[in-house]
Amino acid sequence: MPNGAISIRPPGKFFMGKGLLAELGSYAQAFGSRAYVLCDKFILERAIAEAGPSFEARGSAVFGKFQHECTRIEINRNRELARSIKAELIVGIGGGKTLDTAKAVACHERLPVLTVPTTASSDAACTARALIYTLNSEFDRCMLLPGGPDVVIADTAILAAAPARLFVAGIGKALATYFEVRACYRARAGRTAPTRAARTALATARLCLDSLLENAAQARLDVERQRSSRAVEAVLEATVYLSGVSADGGGRAAAHAIHNGMLAVPALQHARHGEKMAFALLAQLVLERAPEEEIATVLDFIQAVGLPPTLQDLGVKVFAEAQWRRVAERACEKHESMGNMPFAVAPDDVYRAIREADALAVAHRRATAGRSPLTAASG
Numbered sequence: 001m002p003n004g005a006i007s008i009r010p011p012g013k014f015f016m017g018k019g020l021l022a023e024l025g026s027y028a029q030a031f032g033s034r035a036y037v038l039c040d041k042f043i044l045e046r047a048i049a050e051a052g053p054s055f056e057a058r059g060s061a062v063f064g065k066f067q068h069e070c071t072r073i074e075i076n077r078n079r080e081l082a083r084s085i086k087a088e089l090i091v092g093i094g095g096g097k098t099l100d101t102a103k104a105v106a107c108h109e110r111l112p113v114l115t116v117p118t119t120a121s122s123d124a125a126c127t128a129r130a131l132i133y134t135l136n137s138e139f140d141r142c143m144l145l146p147g148g149p150d151v152v153i154a155d156t157a158i159l160a161a162a163p164a165r166l167f168v169a170g171i172g173k174a175l176a177t178y179f180e181v182r183a184c185y186r187a188r189a190g191r192t193a194p195t196r197a198a199r200t201a202l203a204t205a206r207l208c209l210d211s212l213l214e215n216a217a218q219a220r221l222d223v224e225r226q227r228s229s230r231a232v233e234a235v236l237e238a239t240v241y242l243s244g245v246s247a248d249g250g251g252r253a254a255a256h257a258i259h260n261g262m263l264a265v266p267a268l269q270h271a272r273h274g275e276k277m278a279f280a281l282l283a284q285l286v287l288e289r290a291p292e293e294e295i296a297t298v299l300d301f302i303q304a305v306g307l308p309p310t311l312q313d314l315g316v317k318v319f320a321e322a323q324w325r326r327v328a329e330r331a332c333e334k335h336e337s338m339g340n341m342p343f344a345v346a347p348d349d350v351y352r353a354i355r356e357a358d359a360l361a362v363a364h365r366r367a368t369a370g371r372s373p374l375t376a377a378s379g
Helices: 020-031 041-050 052-056 072-084 096-109 164-191 196-224 230-250 254-262 273-287 292-305 321-331 347-367 373-378
Strands: 013-017 034-039 060-065 089-094 113-117 129-133 139-144 151-155
Touching: 013 020, 013 230, 020 041, 020 052, 020 089, 020 113, 020 151, 034 041, 034 072, 034 096, 041 052, 041 060, 041 089, 052 060, 060 072, 072 096, 089 096, 096 113, 096 129, 151 230, 164 196, 164 230, 164 254, 164 273, 164 292, 196 230, 196 292, 254 273, 254 321, 254 347, 273 292, 273 347, 292 347, 321 347
Parallel strands: 013 151, 034 060, 034 089, 089 113, 113 151
Antiparallel strands: 129 139
């Protein structure tokens, strides 16, 4: 955008409620009669059984299976499939990578897109961007889209039934949103007067954080017990909608850059995106020299909701200095969001922040041993 301008680009419409998958065709009919529906493998049969009939009286839908990673190859494969049926709209049903692929296909083909998230582990359902990876699952580039999805359908019956670990990972991702948007806002304030969109994004991000601090610990317990509650719905709103909209309007900063650098660490391959984001946020707070009280609040929250706070918890059994210096270098590459910080950051700074963040998390665990997680969250 010209002159560094930003704008809020939310989805056209956002619906959240129980049992919405079965009504998918009614939401889609305003955009065309032939839908190409890209689904995660695990939801494909359910989507055909529940959503399929809702298209029959309104047109047709062809369901395709997502192939693991949002790559340029996968995007092009699905573009060809959409063209082959003369699709008039694209629908994505699944996790963040499936939804990003569906959004990218729709953008290239200049078609409307509807997203149906099946986990709250990311905010991809609402964002106006697609994160593209290589075949080796390393970060390739961020594709900026002209706007958010035309419709987002958040079926709480699906989202609340997803594995608790995915629910918690979404909390970790959303936790970083406010602090990244705040860093971007401070950077803009040092260069130009922040726009109204920037102020709106900061306020929305703060609402996201406040909702998480108030509800996430209880919501995690409710999800583990497979119990629907207001706390679960509030967290789903924060992780799926508020996080995505405020991040799109406010920007991403050090936490995302550090996370992307961490993708090259083999020991972290089984860690979820949001789990790594929570640790990357700690490193960002160290970079910012955030107040001890703020870091303690974040560490208390991470502990309360069951996110892995240390590198060892994330899967790193042996810390290899050369490997983590490479992470720091990647985080500071020109295309990364580290450049959105309100001060210059060098790879050495990032490396030291990673080491200090890990040490702080280890020390916090020892200091709070025996405390109730719910007490930690509220304290």
